[in-house]
Amino acid sequence: MKAEGINREFLDGVLTGAHPDVYYHFGVSSEDPLLEGLRDVRAIIMAGSGGRIKEFAERWSALNGGSEVIAFPKEDRFVTRYTAGVLFASHGMGMPSASIAVQELMRMVYFLKRGDLEAMDQVFWARVGTSGGVGLPGGTIVVTSEGLMADLKPYRLLQGARGVYWFDGTFPAATREAILRANEGSGLPIVSGKTIATNEFFLEQFRLDGAIRMETAESKQEFLEWLHENGVRNIEMEGAMLAAYLNSWGFSSFAMICACLLNRLEGDQVTSSPDQLHQFSEDSGDVLFNYLRSLLLGGGGE
Numbered sequence: 001m002k003a004e005g006i007n008r009e010f011l012d013g014v015l016t017g018a019h020p021d022v023y024y025h026f027g028v029s030s031e032d033p034l035l036e037g038l039r040d041v042r043a044i045i046m047a048g049s050g051g052r053i054k055e056f057a058e059r060w061s062a063l064n065g066g067s068e069v070i071a072f073p074k075e076d077r078f079v080t081r082y083t084a085g086v087l088f089a090s091h092g093m094g095m096p097s098a099s100i101a102v103q104e105l106m107r108m109v110y111f112l113k114r115g116d117l118e119a120m121d122q123v124f125w126a127r128v129g130t131s132g133g134v135g136l137p138g139g140t141i142v143v144t145s146e147g148l149m150a151d152l153k154p155y156r157l158l159q160g161a162r163g164v165y166w167f168d169g170t171f172p173a174a175t176r177e178a179i180l181r182a183n184e185g186s187g188l189p190i191v192s193g194k195t196i197a198t199n200e201f202f203l204e205q206f207r208l209d210g211a212i213r214m215e216t217a218e219s220k221q222e223f224l225e226w227l228h229e230n231g232v233r234n235i236e237m238e239g240a241m242l243a244a245y246l247n248s249w250g251f252s253s254f255a256m257i258c259a260c261l262l263n264r265l266e267g268d269q270v271t272s273s274p275d276q277l278h279q280f281s282e283d284s285g286d287v288l289f290n291y292l293r294s295l296l297l298g299g300g301g302e
């Protein structure tokens, strides 16, 4: 962990009881008795939609002998469940939404682990999601090596008129390799590579089917081929920020696992059938669960 990256000026006052921390978008605070049940958290799993979070929590509970599932009271922003050492939380779509979830969850981990950096570093983080494949067919699952923005530079934010805050979008190699190992023999189509996270589904992904169109068929193809030549294997909307923020605190174990819904070299619209989409989502969930089982349950079948 990197102590210097942590906002201790604010967070240590929460530990001493000088003031509470209100995780507003999750509808809980550090004074909420509900959080006492989460002290043993070992993994934080994020996904875009609340429905997926509920399914993941039920599945993990079943694998843990029907462990109690704790539901956070507020669900109008993010849906959150905790069971058997794993906190499952939705983050919505895009980096503005997901950054709120990630920052509040990081603060929560600091509180839950009482600022103990070693205990915090035992926590595994992952986002499981969907993406557009770059040269990969629908159904392929990408475990990200590095998260970048659409210009192949790392995540950054405006620092007022003074410049930009830069971040590091690398995903830890050891975690990625452990995920691949946990899935050996699963038959699932898994690759690893760089992922770009965009601020928009249409324009920054060079789609030609948005309400607004900025590119031609040629410039779109050129962009996607440039990405491919630079090792990018998929496009989504959160990964660059996720890695950036977790690296700021120096977490050593986090990953992103995304199913490709389509091959962007071949099209823009998501035309897979509901059954296919369901299968893609199941497969990326399986990749996560194969790893979670090996990490927290010592392997074993479902």
Ligand code: R2B
Residues within 6 Å of the ligand: 048, 092, 093, 094, 129, 130, 131, 201, 236, 237, 238
């Ligand atoms: C993947 O899918 C969503 C857009 O459809 C977005 O949250 C993402 O990263």
Ligand code: URA
Residues within 6 Å of the ligand: 130, 131, 132, 133, 201, 205, 235, 236, 237, 261
């Ligand atoms: N999510 C994205 O952000 N882009 C796609 O093409 C598919 C899913």
